Amino acid sequence: MAKIIFLDFDETLYSHVTNRIPESAALAVNKARENGVKVFLCSGRSLSEMDYFDISSVQLDGMIANNGQIGYDGNNNVLFDYPISGELKKLILEKFNSKTVPMILNTKNTVMCNFINENLIAVQKEINSPLPPIKEYEGEDFYMASAFYSNEKDWDDLLQLKQLANITYWHDGAVDIVPNNVSKAVGIQRILDLFNIDKKDAMGIGDSENDIQMLQYCGTAIAVEKAMDSVKQVADYVCPDIDHDGIYEALKHYKII
Numbered sequence: 001m002a003k004i005i006f007l008d009f010d011e012t013l014y015s016h017v018t019n020r021i022p023e024s025a026a027l028a029v030n031k032a033r034e035n036g037v038k039v040f041l042c043s044g045r046s047l048s049e050m051d052y053f054d055i056s057s058v059q060l061d062g063m064i065a066n067n068g069q070i071g072y073d074g075n076n077n078v079l080f081d082y083p084i085s086g087e088l089k090k091l092i093l094e095k096f097n098s099k100t101v102p103m104i105l106n107t108k109n110t111v112m113c114n115f116i117n118e119n120l121i122a123v124q125k126e127i128n129s130p131l132p133p134i135k136e137y138e139g140e141d142f143y144m145a146s147a148f149y150s151n152e153k154d155w156d157d158l159l160q161l162k163q164l165a166n167i168t169y170w171h172d173g174a175v176d177i178v179p180n181n182v183s184k185a186v187g188i189q190r191i192l193d194l195f196n197i198d199k200k201d202a203m204g205i206g207d208s209e210n211d212i213q214m215l216q217y218c219g220t221a222i223a224v225e226k227a228m229d230s231v232k233q234v235a236d237y238v239c240p241d242i243d244h245d246g247i248y249e250a251l252k253h254y255k256i257i
Helices: 023-034 047-052 086-098 118-126 152-161 184-195 209-217 246-253
Strands: 004-007 038-042 062-065 070-073 078-081 103-106 111-113 144-148 165-171 174-179 202-206 220-224 237-239
Touching: 004 023, 004 184, 023 038, 023 246, 038 184, 047 062, 062 184, 070 184, 078 184, 086 103, 086 144, 086 152, 118 144, 152 165, 152 174, 165 209, 184 202, 184 209, 202 209, 209 220, 237 246
Parallel strands: 004 038, 004 202, 038 062, 202 220, 220 237
Antiparallel strands: 062 070, 070 078, 103 111, 103 144, 144 174, 165 174
């Protein structure tokens, strides 16, 4: 049986159809913890973004945020953090300040945006998130950038970062950008090291491209039914989607609950 579970948030634990964590998912997570299994969120979102959502129905041991850049314990104390630096930081800020593509920067305590267009509005609406405040960058450490492209030229321009960045698709027209040596899997390894747990005893559950390295790294890999085909291909098991008791069914299947 797995000793620790890493759960993606959007459309894995949290439904954007009902805009909540389903009762079955909350029951499954809380029962797993009662049975001695640790449960961490593992998301592209920042901790500050979690204030948008009611997650009070679940008890968690912590969170890996920004696709592996920051780790928190269950009391939101920082376990590790690695702000973006060097040439990648310089290139991201050049794109952010040029305002050719909408971009969001995630700092430890907030998110900021360079400008807003229809594509960004549509994506944020689909993930039940408010529009981020438009701000000028003033030197804060940031941990991840998200870019919202609306045409092929925008995407081609972003690919110039590819040599330095791990760019992962999470929505039609939206990508996350972190250093190329960082992923959810890297964040997971840091948590496993802290708790002296072997990766064979870790379970990952996700649905998007930024979950692939997490699933490949964990001893047990689960994709939800509505996941991208590329995610399902690396999974050991495909469970129903979040609106059809997927988390509950997955943990029952592996006898965690």
